[in-house]
Amino acid sequence: MSDTNYLNVDYGIRSWLLTVDHKRIALLYLGSITVMFFLGGVFALMIRLELLTPAADVVQADTYNKLFTMHGIIMVFFFLIPSIPATLGNFLVPMMIGARDLAFPRLNLASWYIFLVGALFTLWAVFTGGVDTGWTFYTPYSTVGANTKVIPAAVGIFINGFSSILTGLNFIVTIHRMRAPGLTWFRLPLFIWATYATSVIFILGTPVIAITLALVGVERAFHIGIFDPAIGGDPILFQHLFWFYSHPAVYIMILPSMGVVSELITCFARKSPFGYSFIAISSLAIAFLGFLVWGHHMFVSGQSAYASLIFSFLSFAVAIPSAVKVFNWTATLYRGSIAFQAPMLYALGFIGLFTIGGLTGLFLASLGLDVHVHDTYFVVAHFHYIMVGGALMGYLGGIHFWWPKITGRMYPETLSKIAALVVFLGFNLTFFPQFILGYLGMPRRYHVYPDEFQVLNVMSTAGASVLGLGYLLPMGYLLWSLRYGARAPANPWQATGLEWQTPSPPPTENFVVTPIVTGPAYCYAGEEAEVV
Amino acid sequence: MLEKLGLFPAAASTHAGRVDALYLFLIGVSAFFAILIATLIVVFAFKYRRRSDDEQPKLIEGSLALELTWSIVPFGIAMLIFLWGAQLFVSLKTPPKNALDVFVVGRQWMWKVQHLEGRREIDELHVPVGRPVKLTLTSEDVIHSFFVPAFRIKQDAVPGRYTEEWFEATAVGSYHLFCSQYCGTEHSRMIGRVVVMEPADYQAWLSGDGRPAAGANAALATNAAAVSVATAGEGLFKDLGCATCHKSKPGALGPSLAGVFGSQVQLQSGASVAADESYLRESILNPDAKIVAGYQPVMPTFQGQVSEEDLLQLITYIKTLRSS
Amino acid sequence: MSDHVGTLPAATAHQFDDAVQQRDASGLGMWVFLVTEILFFGGLFTIYTVYRSLYPEAFGHASGTLDITLGAVNTAVLIGSSLTMALAVHTAQVSRNRRLVALFLCATIVLGGVFLGIKGVEYAQKFHEHHVPGPSFHYSGADAQHAELFFCLYFLMTGLHALHMVIGVGLLSVLAVMALRGRFGPSYYTPVELTGLYWHFVDIVWIFLFPLLYLVERHS
16 A cells, blocks of 8 residues: 555645645635634634623724624634535545545535635625624615625625535535445435535525525615615515525534534444434434524514414424434443543533533524523524534534544544533533523623623633633644644544545545445444445 | 522513413423433443443444334423413414503614603603503614513514514513614614503603602593694694595595504405505505505605604504594 | 547546446536526525515506517527527437537527527616616606516516526537537537536526516406
């Protein structure tokens, strides 16, 4: 076996910028979304700093409004949505199904450039004045109220949408057409099922947000009333179109994380997943039902009460496939052989935080209760439990798990366990008090607030500083490991899965010989599936 | 009692206790499942920790019975919560018939409140204790939301349409009023208070002197003021020349408005529409949108000539017109 | 997908096992892309549906000001272009006649151009009548406000459709040159087939736009 792998095959800058290798494109994405993550994180820390006291002392109202808007836009559209699909997904989808690359490598590279252009537009909006509409762009504030850089930000998100669409399209075609011989659907790793479900949402949801934000831009630029009630438009219609994408977008963030967690739990419990097909199908069920519940963001918007009743009912229904996953993961641990490497700590943390996030979702889906907690910090806490406690924990767990495969180096184990613990504690200290704040009635997007809310806000800010440290740690030691980490063997975790059957880091073509699959995805016990 | 813990806001409406009960129930359900999952994870993690590196646990495929159990039982609980929440919501959407009408207009960044009897206030709402109050909300610019945590109610005020919320205050006092829908720069300063008063104090406040007035005097003051929004609307109706066309004579250019509110209006297109506040509002601002059967689209628009408050006055006046 | 010139079947890209897998993947890719496109137009169709049901009379009257003759001619032109497109695909599939493939492609380009030209004439008319939404909008019929909303949607929907036509004509031009160089034949015609799918899709969008925008109140 030669020592040539996808990293050392060529070193020139052109070999990176013009690469069509899915693994290198994954790294391009990893670098760019990490930059976006820390930018969004800086905004978050400034928000928390301002909220340390009830008065406006760090920043003024306008700046504060821009901070939370940019935090939301960057974290949602330029970090969370591409996070797992564009990095781990890009890297792993071909490897897990025994393919040499995605079906359309050049489209894949194009999607990264499109992402960059979208991100640059948005950053341009950030650094030439900012946007203050909230990441939700509610009309008519976004079309007639705000006089900030709404159009560049909307254009940036519009462009970025095509990057998501191309990624989703590539995954769907690859998973359908390029599986290794013998790799039937029900032998696929659960991460592939989750990625597939996510791709379906990319394909069906993204164009709707694209056209909707384009219309906001058109309305601002030409002063024609599509959503402006002063000239016959309907601002509630905007909310329907916006949430038709943006609710499923939550599943874009969480489904891939669930896929990662399914891989981590099985590997570190050394056990085939309990109820494989239920976990697999529940991903598709979540993707499908996720498209039918957008109206639960609008219970107090003035939409018809009948619509609210139906959306509430469906929102309870979508909780079931998520619950099924949690129960199955827990049951997978039963009588396993459980090891506690850092990725497993993240995975267990994910289950805990996602459970809390999911259960508090029931509070919000419940009509009479939502009227009270809607648009308060309760909502802020809930979606951070899902998106940060859930999606981000899964992402970090996945990055650690596949780091040896991606880079050929081991990360420092003790330090990473400490980091996982710091993130978990910091996260809970930041966001748990916000549930209470919300029920007490503190509205979100408030820059100044009544004195009685201060104690909980101080706790939250204290937690945020711990959390910030928790995110800097992996950044540091992962970079360190690139040079000083121990060399990784092909399969450091004794995991199943085709990606572990090839050297770390893999050669450009992924596999020396195309693998042939003869058994289920996870065969930790009993008969070993033969992989040639 | 609960608010003493610092985890609950003041509970000062008939609705508040019912929301808190559902909230507590949900906390119970959540705690049960969260603790169940956490305990199982900790127990399994300890009990089945890896003892040697070549350990090979036995294969467990899964169990249909278990899958069905943990799908159906949570679904049942979810349905219970759904029905409970829906029932609360329905009661929140159906104001009692005898509710006191108050108009609220949001704008960047203040709440303008107008009592039917004529008294106006800004960023404050005075209401009597023990009497249902129905707020009719709209906005002059962007979307706002009228949120009173102590009452556990919230409703967006949307430009171009009317929305409603109602409550019945149960405790005298002063409570937070927040705008909870992000509305621009000073969103977090679009706050105020709701003052709940004893009925007598409220009547006195309405009549403007702020001191409790006694007996007959108070009743008189109320009666004198009771027509004022409608009276203002009548004045506008005259000043804008509405009466020139809208009269109950044959051959009039516009349909008679007597008794129109709450009726079904036949339109030129053959459809019919319920004449509610939104319909009247649209017909004033955009008269061509729905033409009443038998009439020509000759009415000019009053957009830009009447404010949201004028509209509410006109509509209140039109509501008082009964068919003779 | 390859850089070889000639009538030889194009080489299979490295990630595929064989030409069949490659063709299947490309075809599926285009279908998935068209699903995205449906949702893209779907947003506008939804907005149209909502506003038309809210303001049926204003939409009916405003629709009456569109030139139904030009619209109908354009529909015929577009259906004709779909025919020539289908013939181009068919010819590429069954014969090595490079000129005939190029001819059908060029015919499709010409018909697409005619469609866009007629659309331009219609836009110019609307511009002269001050029916273009914006500050200079003027409309003499009833309920001008909601008529403006109709025209707004008219321009957005037909504009987005025209943009797709322009992209389609661009793709066809590239294909025509490739066809003349003999790149397509029974063993390799995927680009022609996929562009055909795209072209038919754009055509079908118009088949929905025409009745919704032009014919909606013409029954009486």
